[in-house]
Amino acid sequence: MKKYQEVYNDLKEKIRTNVYPAETSLPTEQALQDLYGVSRDTVRKALAILTERGMIQKVQGRGSLVLKQELLNFPVSGLTSYQELTDSLQLQTKTEVISLDLIVVNSNLANLTGFEPYSKVWKVVRTRSIDGKVSVVDTDYLSASLVPTMTLDIAQESIYDYLENQLGMDIAYAQKEITVEPTSREERELLQSQDDYLVLIKSRVYLGDTRQFQYTESKHKIDKFRFVDFARRKHSL
């Protein structure tokens, strides 16, 4: 484990358990250097991650203030899999695999997903239920050249866990788009819903070497959708 990650993890844990409560200051950078026996740069790297994630705010001349975490991360903030979210929130959810197929990308699908025409992809459709009620329908397309094997068992559990921990893939970044769309009859059936609208999240997901391995459409029941975000002002636009 890298040193700055260890410092980050330790600080994060101490913030979570109120060793450093909200509204108070973290130790100074100098004190953290001594505490962990690392250089200032390493301390600053750890603090930079905490800052980026909205856990602290640094104020020049004053210190690093711990921020209140009033809002919970729910379904789609950042790039986190459904399984990881429900685990971290300890929600009672159930995943049902509706279908799993190996298909060939036609030109329409290529345009939508970003995959090459004539390439093969896995198409996985799954529903997510909370308290026995369907709240999300996910349709995943996974590059078959990057993900040679896909099974019902894997789709039933966590695809991301399989890709990262079994295949050793480096999932790096995603471009996503959120809109609200009218529902089709089929979507109403899958979502067990009469609503005229649903929230649609389209994502293209890439590996560390910039190869795209996934395209996903995530359809959320409109009253179950909540997106929480922490944003920093971008000076020097």
Add this chain to the structure above:
Amino acid sequence: MKKYQEVYNDLKEKIRTNVYPAETSLPTEQALQDLYGVSRDTVRKALAILTERGMIQKVQGRGSLVLKQELLNFPVSGLTSYQELTDSLQLQTKTEVISLDLIVVNSNLANLTGFEPYSKVWKVVRTRSIDGKVSVVDTDYLSASLVPTMTLDIAQESIYDYLENQLGMDIAYAQKEITVEPTSREERELLQSQDDYLVLIKSRVYLGDTRQFQYTESKHKIDKFRFVDFARRKHSL
């Protein structure tokens, strides 16, 4: 201007104008050091910002690859004011100020906005129109102790421009939440819409010293709403 900002701005501009086209590599860190006459750390700081914003992807042993920018930033990605967005996208938009009042925060409003009860805040209601059609209704609450003066003229133009460039305020970060809500009769009137739903974005906005100065509810017409995001996978959750 800080050196790393100058390097960042220059690289960003060269990416935008295809001096460094998508899918190609930026010069090496060593070459950028020589080019700008700065240290490696400074180069890396600039590259870190480009990475964070999804403009490049660094691959060890290979270089810094320029990513395709297929998706445009629209209404609410990050922390950018409406005025800045429409300026950068060169949209034909019109802002209409519906009301501007100085009010006292009651306990309900305190709970909603995060402001202290009995404190005074400016309440500003504005509509945003594109092609003569209202697409967004913004309701802003601004701390009167931090923003002593507010006028129709300022509300008509850009409040953020006024706060940053006239008052010298350091707008730093925001927590936001996006949901879909049923519309009230009043909202349908303001949005000139028959829709049963709208997209609601609630934001609390803070200064660099962690004082909250703004709470905003932004109501988007459902078919005009589009949120685009770039996300990096958070290892070491």
Add this chain to the structure above:
DNA sequence: AAGTGGTCTAGACCACGTC
């Protein structure tokens, strides 16, 4: 083997807030 980015260190000076 050579070249690239990733991590870590040590030290200097500056800008800002507090005392």
Add this chain to the structure above:
DNA sequence: ACGTGGTCTAGACCACTTT
């Protein structure tokens, strides 16, 4: 005046990719 974080530099070694 002092302490804090912000910026910048120089150098070392490691990990990964390409030739």
